[in-house]
Amino acid sequence: MVLPHVAEAAAQPASPQPPIGLLAELTHRCPLRCAYCSNPLEMETRSAELDTETWKRVFSEAADLGVIHLHLSGGEPTARRDIVELTRHASQVGLYTNLITSGLGVTDAMLDALHDAGLDHIQLSMQGADGAVTDAVVGTRGAFERKEAFARAVVARGFPLTLNAVIHRLNIGQVPLMIEKAVAFGAGRIEIAHTQYYGWALKNRAQLMPARADVDRTIEEVKEARERLAGILTIDAVFPDYYAKYPKLCNGGWGARTLSVTPSGLALPCHAAQTIKHLDFWSVRDHSIGEIWTSSPAFDAYRGTSWMKEPCISCERRTVDLGGCRCQALALTGDPRNADPACIKSTFHSELGDIAVAESSAAVNLAAVAYRGFSRPGAEQAGVVVAPRSPYTERPA
Amino acid sequence: MSGLDDGTVPRFPRGVKFREDKVRGQHMLLGPERIFNADPVATQILSLCDGKRTIVEIVDALTEVFAADAATIRPDVESFLIDLRQKQLVTL
Ligand code: SF4
Ligand code: SF4
Numbered sequence: 005m006v007l008p009h010v011a012e013a014a015a016q017p018a019s020p021q022p023p024i025g026l027l028a029e030l031t032h033r034c035p036l037r038c039a040y041c042s043n044p045l046e047m048e049t050r051s052a053e054l055d056t057e058t059w060k061r062v063f064s065e066a067a068d069l070g071v072i073h074l075h076l077s078g079g080e081p082t083a084r085r086d087i088v089e090l091t092r093h094a095s096q097v098g099l100y101t102n103l104i105t106s107g108l109g110v111t112d113a114m115l116d117a118l119h120d121a122g123l124d125h126i127q128l129s130m131q132g133a134d135g136a137v138t139d140a141v142v143g144t145r146g147a148f149e150r151k152e153a154f155a156r157a158v159v160a161r162g163f164p165l166t167l168n169a170v171i172h173r174l175n176i177g178q179v180p181l182m183i184e185k186a187v188a189f190g191a192g193r194i195e196i197a198h199t200q201y202y203g204w205a206l207k208n209r210a211q212l213m214p215a216r217a218d219v220d221r222t223i224e225e226v227k228e229a230r231e232r233l234a235g236i237l238t239i240d241a242v243f244p245d246y247y248a249k250y251p252k253l254c255n256g257g258w259g260a261r262t263l264s265v266t267p268s269g270l271a272l273p274c275h276a277a278q279t280i281k282h283l284d285f286w287s288v289r290d291h292s293i294g295e296i297w298t299s300s301p302a303f304d305a306y307r308g309t310s311w312m313k314e315p316c317i318s319c320e321r322r323t324v325d326l327g328g329c330r331c332q333a334l335a336l337t338g339d340p341r342n343a344d345p346a347c348i349k350s351t352f353h354s355e356l357g358d359i360a361v362a363e364s365s366a367a368v369n370l371a372a373v374a375y376r377g378f379s380r381p382g383a384e385q386a387g388v389v390v391a392p393r394s395p396y397t398e399r400p401a
Numbered sequence: 402m403s404g405l406d407d408g409t410v411p412r413f414p415r416g417v418k419f420r421e422d423k424v425r426g427q428h429m430l431l432g433p434e435r436i437f438n439a440d441p442v443a444t445q446i447l448s449l450c451d452g453k454r455t456i457v458e459i460v461d462a463l464t465e466v467f468a469a470d471a472a473t474i475r476p477d478v479e480s481f482l483i484d485l486r487q488k489q490l491v492t493l
Contacts, residue, residue: 022424024436070424072436100418100431125416125433164416166433192416192489193433238489240434 020298020307022070025262026099027077027275028059030090032267034080035108037143037375038131040170040212041204043079044278052268056086058289060093062265065293067097074099075127079267082110088117095122102127104168107154108147119161126158127166128191132174133181141174143375152189159190166193171222172205172212173364179222183229187237194237196226198244202276202331204374211373213363216247247360250321251328251344258330259303263296271296273303276331280340306330306340313341315349405479407457411450411491419447430490437490442467446478450491456482 032047054062063074074094081087082105094101102125103118128151132138138148158165167186171179179196186194198219199205199212226241233239245251255262255274264275269288272278278285283302286295297303305311309322316327327333328344336345337352345352413419418431419439428444430437439447445466449459460475467474485491 068424070422072422072429072431073434098420102433124418127433162415164414164433235487 020259023066023261023263023297024071024256025073025075026063026066026071026293027075027262027264028062028081029077029079029264029266029275030059030081030084030087032079033083034078034106035083035144036080036106036131036147038129038170039141039143039174039204039208039373039375040172040199042200042202042275044203045207047079048267053084054265054267054269054288056089058269059086059090062288062293063090063094063099064097067094067099069294069297071293072100073102075102075104077104080106080109082114088114088121091118091123092121095124100124105129105154106147107151110154112157115157115161115163119163123163125166126163127168127195128155128158130167130169130182130185130194133178133185137175137178143373152185155189155191164193165189165191166195167191168195168197170197170199171214172199173214173218174212176214176218176222180225180229183225183233183237183239187233192238194239196222196239196241198242200276200332202279202335206335207374209359210363213360214244215364216361218364219244219247244360245328245332245344245346247357248346249348251325251332251346253325254329254332254344257326258306259297260307260326263293263303271300271303273306274329274331276329277302279331280334311341315347316343319343319349405456405482405493407455409456409493410452410454411456411459411482411493412452413450413490414492417490419450430485432488432490437488443481446481 031050031053032043033050066074076087076091076094081103084090091101091103101123103123104127107128130151131141132148135146135148138151139145155165155167167182167189169175169182175182182196183194198214201209205212223243226239230239259273262274264272265288266272266278270278270285271288271293272285277283283305285302286300288296291300309317309326312322312327316322328346330340332346333342333344334340336356337350342352343350345356347353416433420429420431422429428439428447430439430447445463446459449462454462456475456478460471460478463474463478464471482491482493486493
C-alpha cells in the first residue's frame, strides 16, 4: 500500500475558492476594556445586533459555501443569551466551532451547556501572567483570577484550550511567565501574537509599542520554550511587523480564506476592513454569505493582484504576501493600494521604523491609555473615553 | 520505532474532527486553526478510527481494502498514527 498521508492544506491562491473561516462577531459588548482591543472605536450597540434566526441562517449558508472553522467572537460572545443555541446550530450544520472568550461571565452551567451543544474548542484571551499586569491592560480589576478559574473549568470538561496572548509593551516582559501559566492551566496551545494596530490598539499605540530589544528577546524566549515544551504545549507566535522586512500575508489574502461578520451583520473581508471607508460592505440581512463572497464589490476590491500598483505590481513576492495588509496601508500611508508599510520597498517603511523606535522608547503612561468603551456623543472630541455601561444591561445609544 | 500494543484504540480527542468536506470533495482532519487534507489511504484508515476498533481490527479491515497482508500494512498504519499523535490529532 502507499503510505497514507495527511498534508496541511496549502495556502490557496487568491481566487474565489470557498472560504475556510468565518469570524462571527456576535456582539461588541464585553466586560473588559482592553487597551489593545481590535474592535472599532465606534462599537455597535445591542439594539443593532443580528437576531438569533439571522445568525443561524448565516451559519447554515457558511457551511454550505464551504466554511470549515467558525469563530464565535466579539466583544464577549457569551454576553449573547442565545450563545448555546447558536453553538448547537453551528455544530449541527457541520462547522468546527471555536469560542473566543475573555472567560468572564461564563458560568460552569453555561460551559456544560456549550459542551453539550457540541462546542469543539475554546480560546481564552490572556492579557498578563498575573493580576497587576492584567488589570493594567484590561482596565478593570480581578480579571486574572477569574480567567484562571475559567481555564481550569474548561480543561476539567475536556475542552481543548488555547490561550491567546496579545503582546505589547505593557506585558512583553511576561512572555515566559504566560507560557508557564498556559502549561499550569492545562492549555494545549498558546498564541503569542504581537498587537496589530487597529481600532483601540492604534489609538493606544504610543503606550503599546514594544521596544526592538524586547521583541528580539521574546523571539528567543519562544524558541527556547517551544523546544522545551514540545508535545506538551504548542506555541504559535506572530511577531510585530513594525520591525519586519516584509509584510505578512494578511488574513490569508483579501477575500481568499476568511470573512468576518460584525454584530449588526456587515460582512467584511477582514475585521479591520471597515477602516477603508469607501468600500461598500453588504449586509447579511440583505444577501446570502455565498452572494457576498462571490459578488460583493468589497470582497473583490483587493482580491488577487489586479488592484496593485508599484512597488507591489512588479514585485516577485506579490503572490506570496499579496502586498500585505490593506488596512495598515491605508492607516499609515493614506492609500490602501500602497504596499503595506511593513515592507522595505514601501517609501513609508523607514517612517514606520521611526514611529516604533520613538514610541517604544518613551516610558509607559497608563494615564494616557484609552481603555475601550462606548463613548457618549461629544466625549470623543473632548478626547475622553467614557467607561462602558454594564455590558449586560446596555441601553440603546 | 517502538510498536503499538495490539489493544491500542486510536481516538480523536475533543477538538479534533474527521469529516467529509462535500464542497471540496475531500476528507479532512480538523483541529483548532488547523486543517489537514487526508489522501484516500489516510481516509480509509481514519474512517476506521471510531474510538472502538483496536489497531488489530483496523489493520484487519484494511486487508480487505488493499492488496496487502496485515504484516505489511501494520507498520505503515502505526507510523501514520504515531505521526498524528505527535500533531495531537489522535490519542493512542
Ligand atoms: S480584547 Fe478585551 S475588550 Fe476587546 S473584546 Fe477582547 S476581552 Fe473584550
Ligand atoms: S512590494 Fe508589495 S508584494 Fe512586494 S514584498 Fe512589498 S508588499 Fe509584498
